[in-house]
Amino acid sequence: MDFLYELTWRKERGFISASDYYLRQALNVWKSNTQPEEMEANEKWYFVGIFLLKQYREKMDWSNWKSVYDIMNTKSLNDKIKEELFVEKIYAELFKMNLSKVLVDLHSIELTSYSYANQLKLISLMAETGISIQALTGIDDLCKHIESKLEETMISSNDVIYLKSLMACVWHLKGFLLQAIKGIEDKVIDQVKQCYQKKDELEDYFSFQEEKNYCIHALFRWHEKKTPKYLFALNRELETIVSSSNDWSEVYGFYKILEETGLPMRLGHVGLIGDFEESLLEVSSLWNNQIFWLWLVRSGNSKHVERCLTRSRLISWDRETKNQFFEYIYHAVWDNLDNICCFSDSWKYGNIFTAIITTCSEAVARMASVADMGQQKRIIKLMTVLIDRDAIREFRKMDGFIYTVMHSVSNESKAIMMNTLLECSTKEREHFENDFQTDPFDVFDYNEQSRGFFEKSKVDLYLINDLFEMTQKTDIERRNACARLGQLSAFGVLTEGQNQKFGKILWNHINPNNGLPDMEHYYYFVFLDWPVPEGIDVNLKIQKTLVEIENKQNIREEFDIHSYMPSNYMNQIIGYNTHKRKCWQTNYLELIFKLLFKNWKYIQKQSKGIYYDIEQKNFIRRGNQLIRVFESFSIEDIRNLLVQTKKNLKLCLDEMKKSGIATYEADLLILEDSDTQAFAENLVEGLYSSNREISISASRAIERYITRINDKYKWYLFEELLKVIRSRKEPGLQSFIISAYNVFYRNTEQIPGKIVQMVEKTLMVIADQTDYRGKEIEEEELKKKLEIRSGCAGLAYQLYCYENSYVRNDIHSDATRLWKEICVGEKSSDEFSEVKNEWGYEKS
Numbered sequence: 001m002d003f004l005y006e007l008t009w010r011k012e013r014g015f016i017s018a019s020d021y022y023l024r025q026a027l028n029v030w031k032s033n034t035q036p037e038e039m040e041a042n043e044k045w046y047f048v049g050i051f052l053l054k055q056y057r058e059k060m061d062w063s064n065w066k067s068v069y070d071i072m073n074t075k076s077l078n079d080k081i082k083e084e085l086f087v088e089k090i091y092a093e094l095f096k097m098n099l100s101k102v103l104v105d106l107h108s109i110e111l112t113s114y115s116y117a118n119q120l121k122l123i124s125l126m127a128e129t130g131i132s133i134q135a136l137t138g139i140d141d142l143c144k145h146i147e148s149k150l151e152e153t154m155i156s157s158n159d160v161i162y163l164k165s166l167m168a169c170v171w172h173l174k175g176f177l178l179q180a181i182k183g184i185e186d187k188v189i190d191q192v193k194q195c196y197q198k199k200d201e202l203e204d205y206f207s208f209q210e211e212k213n214y215c216i217h218a219l220f221r222w223h224e225k226k227t228p229k230y231l232f233a234l235n236r237e238l239e240t241i242v243s244s245s246n247d248w249s250e251v252y253g254f255y256k257i258l259e260e261t262g263l264p265m266r267l268g269h270v271g272l273i274g275d276f277e278e279s280l281l282e283v284s285s286l287w288n289n290q291i292f293w294l295w296l297v298r299s300g301n302s303k304h305v306e307r308c309l310t311r312s313r314l315i316s317w318d319r320e321t322k323n324q325f326f327e328y329i330y331h332a333v334w335d336n337l338d339n340i341c342c343f344s345d346s347w348k349y350g351n352i353f354t355a356i357i358t359t360c361s362e363a364v365a366r367m368a369s370v371a372d373m374g375q376q377k378r379i380i381k382l383m384t385v386l387i388d389r390d391a392i393r394e395f396r397k398m399d400g401f402i403y404t405v406m407h408s409v410s411n412e413s414k415a416i417m418m419n420t421l422l423e424c425s426t427k428e429r430e431h432f433e434n435d436f437q438t439d440p441f442d443v444f445d446y447n448e449q450s451r452g453f454f455e456k457s458k459v460d461l462y463l464i465n466d467l468f469e470m471t472q473k474t475d476i477e478r479r480n481a482c483a484r485l486g487q488l489s490a491f492g493v494l495t496e497g498q499n500q501k502f503g504k505i506l507w508n509h510i511n512p513n514n515g516l517p518d519m520e521h522y523y524y525f526v527f528l529d530w531p532v533p534e535g536i537d538v539n540l541k542i543q544k545t546l547v548e549i550e551n552k553q554n555i556r557e558e559f560d561i562h563s564y565m566p567s568n569y570m571n572q573i574i575g576y577n578t579h580k581r582k583c584w585q586t587n588y589l590e591l592i593f594k595l596l597f598k599n600w601k602y603i604q605k606q607s608k609g610i611y612y613d614i615e616q617k618n619f620i621r622r623g624n625q626l627i628r629v630f631e632s633f634s635i636e637d638i639r640n641l642l643v644q645t646k647k648n649l650k651l652c653l654d655e656m657k658k659s660g661i662a663t664y665e666a667d668l669l670i671l672e673d674s675d676t677q678a679f680a681e682n683l684v685e686g687l688y689s690s691n692r693e694i695s696i697s698a699s700r701a702i703e704r705y706i707t708r709i710n711d712k713y714k715w716y717l718f719e720e721l722l723k724v725i726r727s728r729k730e731p732g733l734q735s736f737i738i739s740a741y742n743v744f745y746r747n748t749e750q751i752p753g754k755i756v757q758m759v760e761k762t763l764m765v766i767a768d769q770t771d772y773r774g775k776e777i778e779e780e781e782l783k784k785k786l787e788i789r790s791g792c793a794g795l796a797y798q799l800y801c802y803e804n805s806y807v808r809n810d811i812h813s814d815a816t817r818l819w820k821e822i823c824v825g826e827k828s829s830d831e832f833s834e835v836k837n838e839w840g841y842e843k844s
């Protein structure tokens with residue numbers, strides 16, 4: 001026991017973390033000496049016990065923590081040990097995010113009955129948990145008591161050194177509290193300056209700045225080692241065989257200093273170490289995930305979550321670690337929701353509760369992409385509760401949270417939780433004036449291949465009746481209720497009578513700017529799939545709106561190359577053309593093309609004054625989007641154009657080519673039969689181009705060619721498309737895969753066996769090439785792999801459906817069985833939802 005005490009004392013005083021092996025051996029020795037008889041041995045035993053509690057707390061090993069705590073708590077303790085044990089229990093509840101228990105304990109204590117060091121820690125916790133007035137009163141009293149103690153004549157030199165070093169921490173914390181709690185009034189600023197001045201006068205006894213500098217230097221060294229180094233000489237590589245670093249020990253030492261001095265890393269909107277917080281979090285994650293989680297949650301900065309909780313970090317964690325982190329952040333929000341709602345205004349309060357909702361909401365949204373189905377259902381439930389209580393008040397964060405969750409969780413999870421989603425509030429939430437309020441059903445990421453999940457979902461009748469009642473309330477409630485009824489109608493859940501009733505309500509509130517239902521920010525094509533009263537031709541109304549909108553709104557700015565946003569007007573045309581069920585009315589068709597030609601002239605005119613690269617890129621983007629508009633029209637629409645309009649279209653496309661804009665997919669619309677062979681050869685050349693826009697344009701044109709033209713070249717073109725996919729040709733690989741997916745999605749005939757075999761081989765190769773599990777991958781490379789992998793998962797599902805239709809006895813290829821295993825089988829536990837969600841519904 002003596003040896004264990006000596007070793008443990010050095011670790012505790014030197015701020016050295018204990019390894020798992022050390023803790024196992026120390027615990028065995030400590031438990032075998034539970035009844036020391038001598039007073040000195042008794043004190044050593046308690047010292048080791050407190051050390052074990054701290055170490056287990058830092059690792060969040062609560063079973064061992066409780067074992068040690070229970071043993072110590074059954075002993076007859078002196079006041080000093082009782083105090084240490086009580087403070088340790090509060091810190092343990094803080095780590096667990098059981099903040100209600102922390103508040104109860106903090107409200108129950110009499111600060112002056114504790115040692116000066118523990119008073120400092122408790123005051124800090126009071127401030128962080130929103131007990132601000134008591135914290136300020138407590139820090140003032142502590143200053144007076146220590147100053148009074150220092151004035152005593154019978155005080156030893158060691159006590160003077162200790163008290164003055166403690167006093168430096170007290171002045172620092174007092175200045176920190178004043179700055180964070182009372183703001184930036186002139187009177188307060190003067191008080192803060194006085195506190196920091198007194199702190200600086202005591203820096204010979206303790207200098208926080210010096211400790212901070214040690215930590216920052218360690219972070220710099222870590223960044224230096226992290227940065228890859230490359231040799232200048234060709235055909236040579238630099239291999240690191242062995243590397244080591246103790247930079248994490250400086251970070252751990254800094255963490256211990258923060259805990260011992262009672263200084264929170266952030267209080268309100270005031271940070272302790274400035275721009276180095278993010279690096280501190282990153283390094284902490286390398287040696288102790290639990291400390292990283294605690295700091296991340298308490299940081300109150302969603303930017304830290306964005307930069308530290310990356311996809312590459314998530315794949316570096318095994319399933320158990322992911323589950324532990326999910327439980328930690330979910331519990332932090334769910335169990336503290338009452339207090340979070342009490343302190344909902346983060347700009348006013350800025351305590352641990354506002355920090356939790358700021359960081360954990362972002363973290364939960366990101367974890368949705370790696371959550372299993374049970375966790376996804378809990379995330380949906382949490383989202384609905386946060387909406388009901390309007391718990392996320394930070395600017396535009398609630399809308400982003402809803403969007404991310406609804407796009408990450410699977411359609412199967414959403415179908416199972418349909419009643420929960422329908423029950424959540426439709427009322428207006430706190431937001432900036434004229435800001436759009438997002439409802440979960442506004443961003444319902446639904447596709448036709450998942451329809452089966454929703455057809456099986458059982459929606460309670462009373463919820464549908466409630467939605468109809470909400471349509472008679474405020475505008476926001478009506479719009480949200482209509483969004484939900486619209487989705488239910490699209491799923492086939494509503495009865496014929498309910499559809500008729502919904503259609504009348506929907507078309508009874510018209511937007512005067514476009515003559516369509518008053519559903520702000522919705523694409524017009526949505527109304528093609530929603531119920532409509534008799535006598536209303538939705539197609540004609542949308543066509544008329546698209547033609548006449550220029551007279552009601554200034555859409556010219558959407559064609560401005562100095563604007564970085566894509567044109568909503570052009571997207572409206574693309575969306576309508578993609579979903580329409582009948583051709584354009586001739587007069588509207590002519591007018592829309594005249595409008596498009598006019599705006600091309602406007603884009604072209606702006607290109608003459610280009611000086612910056614970004615303007616050139618925006619010019620190409622505007623041109624590419626206009627090409628998407630042209631190619632979205634059907635061949636039947638183009639045939640209905642006047643001869644002169646067709647000539648103008650050809651002239652427009654020629655001008656765009658000369659301006660460096662790829663036009664393959666639009667050229668297909670005016671292709672003459674005699675030019676087919678040359679055009680097909682040009683498309684293949686385009687696929688192999690090193691210009692990204694040309695490659696993508698060629699792949700889209702091949703997709704349109706195969707699905708619109710039935711001649712001898714279409715399977716030849718598909719073979720060439722599959723060749724560039726299998727060789728993983730860049731740029732344009734993701735677009736190539738999407739085009740192949742769309743060919744299968746729209747296919748209505750048997751595809752040549754040779755091509756099917758090529759698809760199977762391609763899927764097998766890319767499944768192996770894009771596998772990221774258990775590998776260290778940089779974030780950008782990982783995102784690229786995910787984009788390709790998710791595209792191939794969708795293509796594999798389409799091939800699976802094709803096999804169901806055209807292969808005897810439903811025999812599936814090795815490729816589709818592999819991808820099914822990746823998306824919904826045993827291998828799916830380590831996949832991102834963006835990959836898994838591409839696998840649609842299967843009829844049982």
